[in-house]
Amino acid sequence: MSPPRQHVLLFPYPLFGHISPLLQLARKMAPHHDVTFVTSALRVQQLRQRGIFTAADEASIQLVGLLDALQESDDTEGTFQQMLEVGEKTFPFMTKLFRTLPSSASPDALGDDYRALLDRPLQRPVDVAIMDVIALRESLPLLHPRGIRCFVFNSSGLIFSNKLNVNQDTPALPDAAFFSDWEAHPDLAVSGVPRAFKEMCMDCDGELFPGLDALAGFIVNSIEELEPEVVRTMATHRKTAGKPVRFVAPLFADEAGKGHGNLVGEWLDAQGERSVVYVSFGSFAVSQNEQLHEIAKALLSLNKPFIWSLKSHQQKLLPPEMQASIAGQSASSKYLVLAWTPQRSILNHPATRLFVSHVGYNSLLETFDAGVPLVCWPMFGDQFANADMAQRLGNGRTIPDTGALHSRTVPAAEIAEAVTTVGQWERNFGDGDYARKAAEVSRMVKAAAAPGGSSCEAFTKLVLSDIPLA
Structure with a gap:
């Protein structure tokens, strides 16, 4: 007997490099659960205009636009500063949404505040949220108390596990370090992280990713065989041990609709x-x-x-x-x-x-x-x-x-x-x-992606065990 279908909401950082793998995850999950994909209203328009979100997607995934401040003029130049500004124009609206998002535990949140933030209402209260790691700090404290089970989505496992030991004493590097090889250092707690990252991911007590223990699990767009040391680290680290860590790659981007x-x-x-x-x-x-x-x-x-x-x-x-x-x-x-x-x-x-x-x-x-x-x-x-x-x-x-x-x-x-x-x-x-x-x-x-492979098995556990029973 199949587990009951949950309502799963996926929320990517509003750049296509982040949207594409989470959208592919949404497609894979749709046969098993009711899936809603929420991103900036501008991105919703672009996904349809470019043919990335297809007629088949429309039949299986609810695509919902967040009525944020992101405009087409914000896409003129692919600079790093622009990438940061995209989040600044989205996250204030995201936090307002998550404060009133209807959940199975508190369905009474369906009201004017919630509806005014989206271009269409949700079909039903939310059971599970899968959040881009960049949105984790803002989203988890709002969603978990409302009874919404939260998973965090990240790309490389190394990029996440390297940050687990960062603490209040970790050196704060100039923000220009974003343009250097800081993420490749094996011990970021010693080498340091850009000041903006430290402020973004820590609470006032100096805890990295505050409330991480409230997460239901981790989803990684990688395969275990590529990162065996990361698998071992996340299985034993105090912040991640005992939680499901699912390496489900590859989740590929789409190529539809641009010509040539x-x-x-x-x-x-x-x-x-x-x-x-x-x-x-x-x-x-x-x-x-x-x-x-x-x-x-x-x-x-x-x-x-x-x-x-x-x-x-x-x-x-x-x-x-x-x-x-x-x-x-x-x-x-x-x-x-x-x-x-x-x-x-x-x-x-x-x-x-x-x-x-x-x-x-x-x-x-x-x-x-x-x-x-x-x-x-x-x-x-x-x-x-x-x-x-x-x-x-x-x-x-x-x-x-x-x-x-x-x-x-x-x-x-x-x-x-x-x-x-x-x-x-x-x-x-x-x-x-x-x-x-x-x-x-x-x-x-x-x-890994073939039937019986590690990623295939991890995805099966995610949709059939972790999400229904988390």
């Missing part, structure tokens, strides 16, 4: 096997014009076919000869430079040899699954720890001092040397050192 898919597919089909260099720095903007020129110079010097995902306004800053080529791009072009690219399709195409990436966590997982080697170009935050993971696993190499905190321009020769080293074009693809490791990691990820 046919052009990219036709172009890739015309290239030689394992010949293409793919370059993308995600939604973060490479701000230095000189750096864009050095990247362009490096790619052209390789004399290899490449696809570069680059924002339209930045394409105008490229060398004139490259801009001229972009204007007439076709399936027969030597290379493609596009404002958006179907990343998973590119990574899984047999023409792709390697990926030059900012190693955002979603990109990292997609690359691991595809079995493609990495040249890592981290910019800030967890990207440094992600690059460290790729280097530890042997399927990636990091260009040093690339963070937004560093003022240096990485020269074309250094970029080309890193790409050549990882690509190892002098060997058959499968014989290359980085490619062999990439294939091993890919097999690990696919095995």
Whole structure:
């Protein structure tokens, strides 16, 4: 007999890198429970306009917009400061919502205050909330007393477990440290954390993630085999021991609705096997014009076919000869430079040899699954720890001092040397050192997601045991 269906509300940080994996989790949960996905009303509009939230999703998930202060003008530039401001324009409205959110324990909260904060009413009181880790401090003290069981969702387990020992005596670094490799340090309690992070995650008594003992469990978008030390840490740490910790990766982002898919597919089909260099720095903007020129110079010097995902306004800053080529791009072009690219399709195409990436966590997982080697170009935050993971696993190499905190321009020769080293074009693809490791990691990820694999089993326990019985 199946357990009773619970009403599960998922709330991501309102950036697409955070929305996408939680939306995929919502899709997987929908056959088992009644699922509501709440995010900024602007994001709801964009999810529908871009075809990411599909007709099938409409039939199985209630998508609800939070009437916050986020505007389209807030999306003009992918800078770190903008990413922080997005939260500032959402969280005050989130906390108002959670104070009056109807729960099975207090259904009387259905009233004008609650309804005025959403673009549509909830279908029923909430039993369980799955919160982005960034929203944990604000949400848990409001939801738990109302009888709503709370799970926290995080990307890499390492990023969460590294923070568990941070305390009041931990050094507070300048906030500019967000742009350095602080998250990759094995002991943040000693090395320190940015002041804004410390203030965000601690209460006045100096406790990290206050009220963590009230959580029903942890959901991690990773696999146990990638992070065995984290599994052991979370099983024994005083803040997490005894609670379910479910590693449920991979939860992949969607690629619907932005165009260029046919052009990219036709172009890739015309290239030689394992010949293409793919370059993308995600939604973060490479701000230095000189750096864009050095990247362009490096790619052209390789004399290899490449696809570069680059924002339209930045394409105008490229060398004139490259801009001229972009204007007439076709399936027969030597290379493609596009404002958006179907990343998973590119990574899984047999023409792709390697990926030059900012190693955002979603990109990292997609690359691991595809079995493609990495040249890592981290910019800030967890990207440094992600690059460290790729280097530890042997399927990636990091260009040093690339963070937004560093003022240096990485020269074309250094970029080309890193790409050549990882690509190892002098060997058959499968014989290359980085490619062999990439294939091993890919097999690990696919095995975890397959029936009977660790992630598949963890998800089953989450939806059939943890959520109904937490």
